[in-house]
Amino acid sequence: MNRLLPIEWIAALRFLNEGRLQTLFIVGGVAIGVGVIVFMSALLDGMQANIFRRVLSSQPHIVISRPKDVARPLRTERPGEILLVNLQKRSQLVASVDQWRKVREQMRLRGDIDAVSPTASGPGFAIRGDASESVTLIGIEPQQYIRIVPLPDKLVAGSFRLTTTDMIVGTQLADDLGVRVGDKLRVATANGTSATLSIVAIFDLGSKGVNQRNVYIELATAQNLLGLVGGVSSIDLTVVDPFQAEDVARQVGEQTGLLAESWIKTNNQFFLGLNAQKFSSYLIRVFVGLSVAAGIASVLVVSVVQRSKEIGILRAMGGSRRQMLSIFLIQGAVVGLVGSLAGSALGTLLLGLWRLAARNPDGTPMFAVTVDLGLYVWAAVLATLTGLAAAMTPAVRAARLDPVVAIRG
Template sequence: MSADAYPQQVFDADVSYIAPSIDPQRGSVEVRLAVPRAPAFLLPDMTVSIDLSVARRENALIVPSDAVRDAATPAPWLFAVEGDRLVRKDVNWASAERAPSRSSRTSARGASLCCPTDGSMRRASACARSSIEMPFEWFVALRYLRDAKGQTALILAAVSVGVSVIVFLSALINGLQVSLIDKTLGSQPHVTLQVQREAARPLVDPSNDRAVARSVQPAPQRLRSIDHWPLVMADAERTAGVVAASPAIVGAGFAVRAEAKNAVVVRGVDPERFLAIIDVRKRLLGGRFDVTEGDAVIGAVLANELGVGVGDKIRITTTEGIDDVVAITGIFSLGNEAVDKTWVITSLRRAQTLYALPDGATSIELKVADVFAAEAVAGELRGRTGLKADSWMKINAELLTGLSAQSSSKSMIQFFVVLAVALGIASVLIVSVVQKSREIGILRAVGTSRGRVLRIFLIQGAVLGLLGSFVGSALGALLSKLFEGLVRGPDGAPKFPVQLDLELFVLATVLALGVGLLAAVLPAHRASRLDPASAIRHG
């Protein structure tokens, strides 16, 4: 470099800045020079002439010195982009060999010239040994997360806490619902088929010369058997969703023991079929479930009020005026006081005798595979058989209302937790876009496409959501188990059971991943739309 006023005086300058793109108005590239040792004759606003000597090699590469890692060690290396992947390349360093020249001795400060090892002018050459490969978008995304360790840790903790709350609440509410349903269905069939109620019949019919003032009173109901009940039961068993069917005679009566006399519900059952509907054997407190010889098993509360135990006998008197003595072979507790206080279970044949219904059955009880499909099965059988079909869902409508309210509250809490997590991820990524705007501008200036920049921030959101789901799922499962063991009933069973299954963890993972991706859409779109020149100049 020389001043026009002093053409014989040559001095050196360093390139301090090279614009990343061509100025569209001037059609030139802005280059700024710095003179570290300015001569005394060099004054402001003086015109200077610059001579550049350019060495060109077809496969040469100029990279920032900061891109070379472990430069002071015997094994320096750098990352290079090959296709869509980031590849680690080992570098061998050698001394520079350049002929002195009167012309400019300018050089790109902080840059390294990489060319083949057989070139005469070189400062570095890249070898072809590749040891680590990573997609470019993944490398940059993980680098951004690693650079902002504090922000990453905070949002990761927020996602983990949010997922743990979702897992804990879902496990607790699902466990309570399953426990309530099990207790409810532990003492009743899913669907019950019975004959229709008898309708009131007119005593006097109106005529042309006689008007009748009607007073309709409900007709008295009597115990009636289902016509051709074996065929009806076989038809019900063939219905989709039905897994078990059992005939029964259910009637009112009294259990008498000495001076004690209690109202009871007598249930005559087929033992094998009945146990497929309600497995009383698992709820026995004493004795065995054996009604084959016309004996009976009774509830624990009834046994206590009558003052009887296994092996004792009681007298059963029915509404038909028929009585009989039965021996008690077992005592059960189904967890329902009304059932434990009234049920007397005996054989179907003994009940047919007690209620004067030879070869009859007053109801057919069904068990279905999906308990929440019971009403649909009942409706189908109601239309096909003409019988009265009641499902447990209709009988326990208030319970279903409570379960529905629990599910609604769970969904509402999950919505606000998800919203808070999404806002947290989005805010952190937006801050990252602002902080990294200069780097994003450089990436765009060197040819990185908008799609790649978009994927960089989407990957960050996905990584935060995925890692948060793993940590949060483990934390939620741990909290659920600790809470389950805090309070237990007299029998040792937890009062607040929790239900943890694979479906819950998969749902939590998918939810966190989806929230992470959706929350990253806005910051990613903003980053991909940055103008390179403005981002570098003002970032």
């Protein structure tokens, strides 16, 4: 077997075998570092995906609506005069998006947009006897809207269906008005229009305000109640890459001339928090990688000092500087690779223990944590490259040793 290996590999593996204790310690250090990287990466990615899913599963990524009405003076300044004007902001009335069907078709043709759903929404009141609650009426096309917000997955009672006489309400509104599936509520709007609708389902979107405020009805029913016959107040979009939503929204605004607001803009603090979490994850990986590199380098430097005579003998027997350099680079790469494999196994074990320990009170997992196969490959490649980089200094030092001095030394 040894005859099939180059001299550099034979010497590198023999050095590692002769210093078994040192090799074991440094491989263990690499394994711990890689295990921490795998565990923390999977845990932080799972946590971020869970938070992201909970926040964005109840809202569209981009909302297209009419530009806001702006008050303008009736006359402009003329040369030589000063015009004193006290402009008050105009109230924003519920109005339809111009040519919304054309805009909808344009959005469906874009490759960066995954789902498109027109909605007609506006304020109203849900009334039961003497009790009433202020609500937001949201008229939807059910089969399109569930691609934006997965309402069927959020139901706690009833079944998902919407006709012109149906409504879906939140858990908080149902509690406040004392209603359940099958009961009827009268819905009224400021323009004097009202309708009596049956509750077919109750949802829980994880937010008390949303569960108290949102009432989903069929699009045609909302159009009649809000005075938007044939129109919609907004077009909701889901994009392929949610983190590119702001760029897509800017392009959509330029394309349509309408107001396009992304979740990044409307949830700016949440977006900044996600970025901070990502940055902290990268920092953890960098510092763990640096500690692994320092450990490999320190052990190999000691190895060069301990094996100066062997290096001198190899040089005296005709070994080149390149071969001496290769011996220690091979040692660094082997240590990094073996340590990464052991570390990947350690990280997987830690994740398994975490899944068993991190449970909600009802026994369900706190959140899903999966490890992408690419993470293992990335860890192996990174650890191997780190081992090579860490071995560079001791390898150069070994290559520069004078054989006569090394043998005498």
